[in-house]
Amino acid sequence: xxxxxxxxxxxxxxxxxxxxxxxxxxxxxxxxxxxxxxxxxxxxxxxxxxxxxxxxxxxxxxxxxxxxxxxxxxxxxxxxxxxxxxxxxxxxxxxxxxxxxxxxxxxxxxxxxx
Amino acid sequence: xxxxxxxxxxxxxxxxxxxxxxxxxxxxxxxxxxxxxxxxxxxxxxxxxxxxxxxxxxxxxxxxxxxxxxxxxxxxxxxxxxxxxxxxxxxxxxxxxxxxxxxxxxxxxxxxxx
Numbered sequence: 033x034x035x036x037x038x039x040x041x042x043x044x045x046x047x048x049x050x051x052x053x054x055x056x057x058x059x060x061x062x063x064x065x066x067x068x069x070x071x072x073x074x075x076x077x078x079x080x081x082x083x084x085x086x087x088x089x090x091x092x093x094x095x096x097x098x099x100x101x102x103x104x105x106x107x108x109x110x111x112x113x114x115x116x117x118x119x120x121x122x123x124x125x126x127x128x129x130x131x132x133x134x135x136x137x138x139x140x141x142x143x144x145x146x
Numbered sequence: 147x148x149x150x151x152x153x154x155x156x157x158x159x160x161x162x163x164x165x166x167x168x169x170x171x172x173x174x175x176x177x178x179x180x181x182x183x184x185x186x187x188x189x190x191x192x193x194x195x196x197x198x199x200x201x202x203x204x205x206x207x208x209x210x211x212x213x214x215x216x217x218x219x220x221x222x223x224x225x226x227x228x229x230x231x232x233x234x235x236x237x238x239x240x241x242x243x244x245x246x247x248x249x250x251x252x253x254x255x256x257x258x259x260x
Contacts, residue, residue, distance in 0.1 A: 064245045075148050076236070076251040083246065122189060126245035131194075131202050133179065134249065138188035 034059040034127050038137035045113055045144050053108040053140050055123030065106040066124040066134065067097055076122065082106065093117070115146045149173065150239050150252035158258045164225040167255045171218055171239030177201070178220040179240075179249060180212055184233040195220055196243040224257070232259045 039054035057063060067079040080091025087099040097108045106123060120141050124134040149172035159165055171178050180192040182205075191204035195214035206212075209227075214220045224231060234254045240247040 068251075075150075075253045076238075077148070078248050081248070132177065132240065132243050132245040132247070132249075133191050133194055133202050133204060134245070135191065136181075136189040 034063075034125055034135050036123050036125050036135055036137035038121075038123055038140050040140050041138070042141045043143070045142070047115055047144055047146055048112050049144075051108070051110040051113045051117070051142070053121055053123075053142070055106045055108065055137060056104050057106065057123075057125045057135075058104065059125065059127050061127060061129070064126040065097075065099060066126070067091065067095070067106075067108050068122045068124060068136075069119045070122065070139075071119045079108070079121070113142075113144050115144050118142060118144045148250040148252065150237060150250050152235075152237050152252040152255050154255060155253065156256050156258070158260065159227060160260055161227055161229060163227050163259075164223065165227065165257065167222040167224070167235050167237075167257075169220045169222070169237030169239075169252060171220070171237075172250055175239035175241050175250070176218065177240045177243050177247070178214055178218070179238040180206075180220070180222050181236040181238065182233045183236060183254070189236070192222070194243075201243055227259045229259050232257055 065082040068076045090096045122139045123137040151170045176197045179194045183189045192206040194202040212222045236254045237252045238249040240249045
């Protein structure tokens, strides 16, 4: 069974600091990868996704993620965070096995101090 | 607003009781997914329906059941409730049964079992 691990449960940064959130998955075959964000009091929203092609994908709000197949990783990055990036971030994977269900990591709570 | 609606927003009930959570997908979406979010387990996939048929099952207890109706809305039934069932229950919908289609999440139903 596929699984997703997110390295940090809580991250605290100051505005303008750079962000990198780790995500590793366990599945040996083809995968589709996602990052979702949940702002306080809001529903989960898709930040970015990777299916194939360029391993560096860009998403909304200046976020990007890099797929490194050899490391089974899909880390999320942002060069300069803002207070409005305070949210919980979830990495998710779908194994290209004919089913569309997602396996989520446990999430990383990011707090950005002004 | 994702276009996915869930009712009720909050539900407080007692152990041993039965509750029904309702989800209306985005207009035109055929696929509905149910997820449970708890502090210890994170966000876990429960069950998926596609165009009225059960498509995939995840970590769903036998006390839980779901269905998707002809108008495509879905209900999640939780019975013989236990304290550990207290969680946030999310519904998501997507256009088709494919991971290439983005899943749009509803605001969730917070269930508290006392």
